[in-house]
Amino acid sequence: MNKEHKISTMDRVNVGLAARYRKEKRFRLFGLSAIVVSLLFLVLLLGSIAAKGYTAFRQTQVLLDIHFDPAVLDVNNLATADYAALVRSAIFALFPEVDSRQDKRLLGKLISTGAAYTIQEMVMNKPELIGSTKAIWVLADDTVDMFVKGYFPRDVPESERQISDKQMVWIDQLTAAGRVAGKFNTTFFLAGDSREPELAGIRGAAMGSMFTLIVTLLLSFPIGVAAAVYLEEFAPKNRWTDLVEVNINNLAAIPSIVFGLLGLAVFLNFMNLPRSASLVGGLVLTLMTLPTIIIASRASLKSVPPSIREAALGVGASKMQTITHHILPLAMPGMMTGTIIGMARALGETAPLLMIGMVAFIVDVPHGFNDPATVLPVQIYLWADSPERAFVERTSAAIMVLLLLLLTMNAAAVFLRNKFERRW
Known part of the structure; x- marks a missing residue:
C-alpha cells in the first residue's frame, strides 16, 4: 500500500x-x-x-560648355554679373532648334539655379577664365534628378508628372550625348539648408549639432560627476538628500519638451540669450542630460568595492585623496559610458530645441555658439514637411547619417565599458 x-x-x-x-x-x-x-x-x-x-548620395549633373563671355563678365564688377545668362546660353547652344520663348523657359529649367553660383565661384577664384570656353559639370534641377533616378514614370500622361514630354526628350538627348551623369553628392555634406532640394545639405545642421553638443558636454559632465560624488561620498543621509535623489530620478523620466519650456522661460525670456543659438540649445540639453549622467555616475561609484576606500583610508589618505586618486579613476569608465549615452540622447532630441526657436530656416552655416543654428533632428523635421519629392530622399539620407552617428556613440560607450571595466 x-x-x-x-x-x-x-x-x-x-x-x-x-x-x-x-x-x-x-x-x-x-x-x-x-x-x-x-x-x-x-x-x-x-x-x-x-x-x-x-539615392540622395548621388546627384544628377549636366555637362555644359560654358563660354565666359567678356560682354557679360565685367572684370571690375564680377560679384554682380549675370552668371545665369552664361548657363542659359550654354544649354541653349546644345539645342539650337529650340526657339520659342516657352520652350526656352522649359529648357532652362533643366539646370539648377545653383549652377550660376558654381560659375560665379570659379570666376571669382580664377578671373583669367574670362574669354575662354570650358566644359563644366553643373547641377541638374531636382525634377530632372528625380526623373533620371526613375521616380517619375514615363508611361503616364504629361499632366500627372512634374516633367513635360519635351523635357523628357531633351534629357534623353543629353544622356545619349554623354552629358548627363550621376556623381557623388558633395553638396549634401558641404552645403547648408536651401529651398531648392538639389542645393540643400546637412552641413549647417551638423555644425549646429556639434556646437550644441560641445556646450552640453562641457557643462553636463563636470556638473553631473561633481553632483554624483557629493551625493554618494559626502552628503549625509537624511530626508533632504532623499528628496534630492527622488527628484533626480523623476527628472530623468520627465518628457524632454518640459525642459524646452524651461529653457524658453529662463534662458530666452528671463536671461535674454540669443534665440535659435547653439549656446541656448546646449544649456537646455544640459538640463535634460544631467539626471542621466548623475544616475550613471552614482551607479559607477557604488560599484567600486568598499575595500578600496578602506585600504586608502587605512594607509593615511584623506577623504579627498581617496576619492580623487582611487575611487574616481576606477569609476570613470562607467561615468564616461553614462555620459556618452546621455550625449547620444541629446543628439537625437528635437522637442526641447523646437521650443527655443531652433526650427527656423537657416541657410548660413554657423561658425560660433551664438550664431543662429539648427540641428540634425530638426533639419529632418523641416525636410519631412516639404512637399518636393526630392526632399523625401534627403530626409531619409539625413536620418541615415543621424542613425550612424548615434550608433557610433553607443558603440563607443560599449567599447569604453568593455575596455576599462574592472570585475571585482
Missing part, C-alpha cells in the same frame, strides 16, 4: 515537472519570438529608410 502511494506520488511529481518544463519552454519560445519580431520590424524600418535615402 505504501509502495503504491509512493509510486503515485512520484508520478504526480513527474507530471508536474513535465507541465513546468512545457511552460518554461513556451515562455522561452515567446521571448525568442518577441526578439525575432522586433528584429524584423527593425530591419523593415532601416531597410525602408535606406531604400528611400541611398
Whole structure:
C-alpha cells in the first residue's frame, strides 16, 4: 500500500515537472519570438529608410560648355554679373532648334539655379577664365534628378508628372550625348539648408549639432560627476538628500519638451540669450542630460568595492585623496559610458530645441555658439514637411547619417565599458 502511494506520488511529481518544463519552454519560445519580431520590424524600418535615402548620395549633373563671355563678365564688377545668362546660353547652344520663348523657359529649367553660383565661384577664384570656353559639370534641377533616378514614370500622361514630354526628350538627348551623369553628392555634406532640394545639405545642421553638443558636454559632465560624488561620498543621509535623489530620478523620466519650456522661460525670456543659438540649445540639453549622467555616475561609484576606500583610508589618505586618486579613476569608465549615452540622447532630441526657436530656416552655416543654428533632428523635421519629392530622399539620407552617428556613440560607450571595466 505504501509502495503504491509512493509510486503515485512520484508520478504526480513527474507530471508536474513535465507541465513546468512545457511552460518554461513556451515562455522561452515567446521571448525568442518577441526578439525575432522586433528584429524584423527593425530591419523593415532601416531597410525602408535606406531604400528611400541611398539615392540622395548621388546627384544628377549636366555637362555644359560654358563660354565666359567678356560682354557679360565685367572684370571690375564680377560679384554682380549675370552668371545665369552664361548657363542659359550654354544649354541653349546644345539645342539650337529650340526657339520659342516657352520652350526656352522649359529648357532652362533643366539646370539648377545653383549652377550660376558654381560659375560665379570659379570666376571669382580664377578671373583669367574670362574669354575662354570650358566644359563644366553643373547641377541638374531636382525634377530632372528625380526623373533620371526613375521616380517619375514615363508611361503616364504629361499632366500627372512634374516633367513635360519635351523635357523628357531633351534629357534623353543629353544622356545619349554623354552629358548627363550621376556623381557623388558633395553638396549634401558641404552645403547648408536651401529651398531648392538639389542645393540643400546637412552641413549647417551638423555644425549646429556639434556646437550644441560641445556646450552640453562641457557643462553636463563636470556638473553631473561633481553632483554624483557629493551625493554618494559626502552628503549625509537624511530626508533632504532623499528628496534630492527622488527628484533626480523623476527628472530623468520627465518628457524632454518640459525642459524646452524651461529653457524658453529662463534662458530666452528671463536671461535674454540669443534665440535659435547653439549656446541656448546646449544649456537646455544640459538640463535634460544631467539626471542621466548623475544616475550613471552614482551607479559607477557604488560599484567600486568598499575595500578600496578602506585600504586608502587605512594607509593615511584623506577623504579627498581617496576619492580623487582611487575611487574616481576606477569609476570613470562607467561615468564616461553614462555620459556618452546621455550625449547620444541629446543628439537625437528635437522637442526641447523646437521650443527655443531652433526650427527656423537657416541657410548660413554657423561658425560660433551664438550664431543662429539648427540641428540634425530638426533639419529632418523641416525636410519631412516639404512637399518636393526630392526632399523625401534627403530626409531619409539625413536620418541615415543621424542613425550612424548615434550608433557610433553607443558603440563607443560599449567599447569604453568593455575596455576599462574592472570585475571585482
